[in-house]
Amino acid sequence: xxxxxxxxxSLSYKTRKGPLKAVNNVSxxxxxxxxxxxxxxSGSGKTSTATAILRIVPRNVHEFKGIIELEGVNxxxxxxxxxxxxIRWKKISMVFQGAMEALNPLMKVGDQIAEPLIIHQGYxxxxxMERVKELLRMVGLPEYVAERYPHELSGGMKQRAVISxxxxxxxxxxxxxxxxxxxxxxxxxxxxxxxxxxxWKLGISYIFITHDLPLAxxxxxxxxxxxxxxxxxxxxxxxxxxxxxxxxxKKLIFSVPALRMExxxxxxxxxxxxxxxxxxxxxxxxxxxxxxxxxxxxVPTLKEIDPEHMVACWLY
Amino acid sequence: MVVLGDEDMPxxxxxxxLEVKDLKMWFPVRKGLLSKPEYVKAVNNVSxxxxxxxxxxxxxxSGSGKTTLGKTVxxxxEPSEGSIIFDxxxxxxxxxxxxxxxxxxxxxxxQDPYESLNPYYxxxxxxxxxLISNGITDKEERSERILSVLDRVGxxxxxxxxxxxxHMLSGGQRQRVAIARAIILNPDFIVADxxxxxxxxxxxxxxxxxxxxxxxxxGITLLYITHxxxxxxxxxxxxxxxxxxxxxxxxxTREILGNPFHPYTQALIEAVPDPDxxxxxxxxxxxxxxxxxxxxxxxxxxxxxxxxxxxxxxxxxVPELIEVSPGRKVACHLYRT
Numbered sequence: 001x002x003x004x005x006x007x008x009x010s011l012s013y014k015t016r017k018g019p020l021k022a023v024n025n026v027s028x029x030x031x032x033x034x035x036x037x038x039x040x041x042s043g044s045g046k047t048s049t050a051t052a053i054l055r056i057v058p059r060n061v062h063e064f065k066g067i068i069e070l071e072g073v074n075x076x077x078x079x080x081x082x083x084x085x086x087i088r089w090k091k092i093s094m095v096f097q098g099a100m101e102a103l104n105p106l107m108k109v110g111d112q113i114a115e116p117l118i119i120h121q122g123y124x125x126x127x128x129m130e131r132v133k134e135l136l137r138m139v140g141l142p143e144y145v146a147e148r149y150p151h152e153l154s155g156g157m158k159q160r161a162v163i164s165x166x167x168x169x170x171x172x173x174x175x176x177x178x179x180x181x182x183x184x185x186x187x188x189x190x191x192x193x194x195x196x197x198x199x200w201k202l203g204i205s206y207i208f209i210t211h212d213l214p215l216a217x218x219x220x221x222x223x224x225x226x227x228x229x230x231x232x233x234x235x236x237x238x239x240x241x242x243x244x245x246x247x248x249x250k251k252l253i254f255s256v257p258a259l260r261m262e263x264x265x266x267x268x269x270x271x272x273x274x275x276x277x278x279x280x281x282x283x284x285x286x287x288x289x290x291x292x293x294x295x296x297x298x299v300p301t302l303k304e305i306d307p308e309h310m311v312a313c314w315l316y
Numbered sequence: 317m318v319v320l321g322d323e324d325m326p327x328x329x330x331x332x333x334l335e336v337k338d339l340k341m342w343f344p345v346r347k348g349l350l351s352k353p354e355y356v357k358a359v360n361n362v363s364x365x366x367x368x369x370x371x372x373x374x375x376x377x378s379g380s381g382k383t384t385l386g387k388t389v390x391x392x393x394e395p396s397e398g399s400i401i402f403d404x405x406x407x408x409x410x411x412x413x414x415x416x417x418x419x420x421x422x423x424x425x426x427q428d429p430y431e432s433l434n435p436y437y438x439x440x441x442x443x444x445x446x447l448i449s450n451g452i453t454d455k456e457e458r459s460e461r462i463l464s465v466l467d468r469v470g471x472x473x474x475x476x477x478x479x480x481x482x483h484m485l486s487g488g489q490r491q492r493v494a495i496a497r498a499i500i501l502n503p504d505f506i507v508a509d510x511x512x513x514x515x516x517x518x519x520x521x522x523x524x525x526x527x528x529x530x531x532x533x534x535g536i537t538l539l540y541i542t543h544x545x546x547x548x549x550x551x552x553x554x555x556x557x558x559x560x561x562x563x564x565x566x567x568x569t570r571e572i573l574g575n576p577f578h579p580y581t582q583a584l585i586e587a588v589p590d591p592d593x594x595x596x597x598x599x600x601x602x603x604x605x606x607x608x609x610x611x612x613x614x615x616x617x618x619x620x621x622x623x624x625x626x627x628x629x630x631x632x633x634v635p636e637l638i639e640v641s642p643g644r645k646v647a648c649h650l651y652r653t
Contacts, residue, residue: 035596041516154606184377185543189587189602196599211517214546214589219596237593255521257546258590259573264550267521271486 001072002029003205004053004092004173009066011052019062020275022048024229026066027302030222032172035199035206037216037237039252040226041272046209047097049226050175053207054088055080070173089116093166094175097209098182100158103150109161110136110146117168135164140194156187160194167198175207180215192218213256217241222308225249228273228283231302235309245311247290282314290315333505333537334389335365339398341381341388345611356610358384360561361398363637368504371531371538373548373569375584376558379607382541385558386507389539390422391415402505420450423498427510429490433482439466439493440478446500461500469496469526488519492526499530506530509541524551545588549573554643557581560608560618563637567644577646579603580619617649625650 011023023045030036038046051057053068055075068075070091075083096102104112113135114128123131133143139160150158159179166174176195180188196219198204208219216223223240225233225248233246244250248268257265270287273279279286285295294314302310341359358381366372376382388395391407399408407418426432433442440462447458466474469492482490491511498506508527512520528551530536540552548555548569555572557565557580565578576582587602589595603622608614614621620630629649637647 041518156606184606185545185587186377186583186602187606189589189600190604192589193599193602196596213517214591214595217591217593217595218589220593221596237596241591241593252518253591255518256591257521257550259546259549259585259588260590265521265524265547267525268518269522271488271519272516 001031002069003032003034003071005029005067005069006049006053007067007069009049009052009068011048011057011064012062013058014060014062015276017276021229021278022275023052026226026229026231028222028224028231028234030173030205030207033199033203033205034221035208035219037208037210037220037223038226039210039213039216039223041211043228043272043275044226045229046211046226047177048229050094050177050207050209053175054092054094055083056088089120089171090169091171092173092175093169093171095162095166095177095179097177097179099162100150100155100182103158103161105150107149108146109148109150109153113146113161113165113168116165121169131168132164135168136161138167138198139164154187155183156191159183159191163194163198167202167204170202171204173205173207175209177209178211179208188215195219213241213253214258225252228278229275230283230299230312231310232284232313233309233311234302235306239306239309245305245309245316246284246313247288247315248284282312331367332365333368333403334539335401336389337363337399337401339363339385339388339400340396341384341393342396354611357561357613358610359388359395362558362561362563363398364556364563364566366505366537366539368537369531369535370554371528371540371552373540373542373552373555374558375542375545375548375555377543377607379610380558381561381610382558383509386424386509386539386541390424390507391418392424420501421503422505422507423501423503425491425494425498425506425508425511428514429487429494430482430514432494433490435482437481438478439471439480439482439485442482442493443497443500446497450501465496465500468499469493470522471496486519487515488522491515491523495523495526495530499534499536502534503536505537505539507539507541510543511540512547513542513544520547527551545573545584546590557584560613561610562618562634562647563645564619564647565645566637571644577640577644577651578619578648579623579625579650583622617647 007027009023009026012019012021026049040046110132113132117123117128117131132146136143136145141160180191210216220237223237224231227248233249244253251268254266268287273283281296281298282300285291292314300312300314302312303316304310305316339359339362342355342357344353344355346353374382387393389400395408399406443462444458452458463474466477471477471492512523531538552569555569556563559580565581576585583603605622608618616631616633617635620626627649635647635649637645639645640651
């Protein structure tokens with residue numbers, strides 16, 4: 001059975017210039033232990049999709065609709081209170097982009113990890129500190145880190161501490177929003193190693209948000225490529241990386257210089273469209289060199305071309 | 317043992333545009349009023365040279381000193397020790413007035429196009445300011461040069477962009493304006509500090525191709541500062557790897573990427589994923605830990621606490637950057653002859 005099923009999810013924001021469609025009719029599903037990478041450029045709707053799943057949307061929401069089903073329960077039907085008590089952080093947690101810079105500088109790291117355990121779970125202080133040590137070990141940090149302040153830790157250590165917080169209540173899905181974006185390459189590689197080990201050991205599912213396709217391949221069993229608020233292609237990692245179908249996916253994969261493969265990076269001319277007044281038809285059509293007449297008129301929907309591999313493109 | 321000297325064959329000196337010798341850029345930090353000053357050794361004993369028309373990639377992690385090195389060779393800082401020789405002239409300690417000729421010939425492109433452009437200036441005025449402050453008084457000439465440079469960086473038609481403010485442009489367009497500003501005086505040398513790291517993947521290659529085109533058609537020499545090894549493969553001739561303020565390996569791009577000598581360079585390459593679905597099935601063999609702090613780096617080789625191949629001597633002596641094959645240098649005790 002699917003662990004998480006998202007269907008026809010749409011989220012738009014009110015702006016002075018009119019509604020901005022950040023997430024447009026997005027559907028995907030994740031099985032237990034499976035990692036989905038949400039890949040796309042900035043403004044493509046990756047983070048909005050994640051915050052919609054946790055329903056931590058900003059105040060200027062214009063429209064928010066669709067189905068978000070976790071283990072068969074439609075989260076959209078739950079009250080804010082039910083969601084907070086039973087789902088958020090307990091079933092689905094999130095490592096926000098830049099979270100390591102949002103640690104409280106005046107509070108010891110251990111106390112910050114323990115705080116939600118004490119407040120929301122009713123742990124006693126000592127019990128909580130035991131759990132903190134366990135969590136620190138789990139993310140490869142020595143116990144003394146609990147007694148340190150954030151500024152005494154390196155970037156890699158802070159990010160591990162943030163991940164331990166997301167794991168504190170044993171969630172089944174962890175959303176990772178660009179979890180390594182401010183880290184150096186070797187630190188990033190070590191952190192990806194940790195995330196892999198946690199995935200293998202605990203059987204958690206990740207929703208891994210990144211603009212970096214090579215990095216996504218470190219975790220992704222399945223990849224969804226987003227463009228202008230829509231999923232334009234989704235499928236098993238093997239198919240997306242080795243046999244991409246959508247012209248945008250192809251270009252995106254070939255626009256990254258590869259270190260071990262011989263191919264000069266291509267580039268995509270132009271820039272992503274404005275989400276308030278998107279072009280008619282396929283949002284990628286103004287930049288697409290394979291476009292046909294219909295592309296400028298009608299938005300293509302996702303079609304299954306291989307088992308579990310879907311593409312939204314008029315060429316298929 | 318060949319101690320570091322000139323990068324190139326003897327007699328090839330006229331082709332060298334920039335030569336840096338034993339450069340140190342140390343910043344004093346005081347912990348208390350009466351305590352002895354300590355130093356952040358951001359650039360420590362660095363020597364290298366760049367040939368005319370060449371692109372040298374300066375690769376390193378954050379805090380390795382690569383940005384400081386770039387700014388020091390542009391004389392945005394005055395070096396603590398050592399010398400910077402640009403086109404045969406020692407510019408290490410010239411005053412701002414004496415540097416005026418150099419400022420026209422050497423330019424910088426910054427990492428963040430959101431912060432490096434004045435938000436209150438229109439694109440036209442951003443570029444006009446550079447021309448005015450360099451003594452170009454003829455208004456028509458300035459206007460011509462501004463329109464032509466915008467055309468060269470691909471902001472076409474230029475008339476559409478001159479009236480825009482930076483916030484009306486996308487990241488890629490802003491970086492094109494920053495590049496236009498850097499090339500409008502026809503410089504010989506540009507330091508590009510992570511010019512694409514803030515841009516989206518689909519835009520990055522566009523900007524790098526643009527920089528490469530300037531190198532090819534105008535012979536501009538480029539110091540390309542980056543943490544992204546994969547881009548160096550296509551956009552640089554040589555690589556210099558920096559760690560904790562020191563250069564630890566220098567050589568031709570293909571040679572370094574294909575056969576890295578220094579254990580740190582090896583680790584850097586190992587850490588970079590290619591878009592390959594097999595990646596998720598295996599762990600990477602990267603060393604633990606993070607780079608040392610630059611106030612009190614470990615004794616000996618700065619990489620020794622993380623090095624999987626360290627010897628006794630590595631904890632005691634700083635290895636010198638020595639030539640191990642023509643044009644290839646490495647600072648590692650494993651390669652002592």
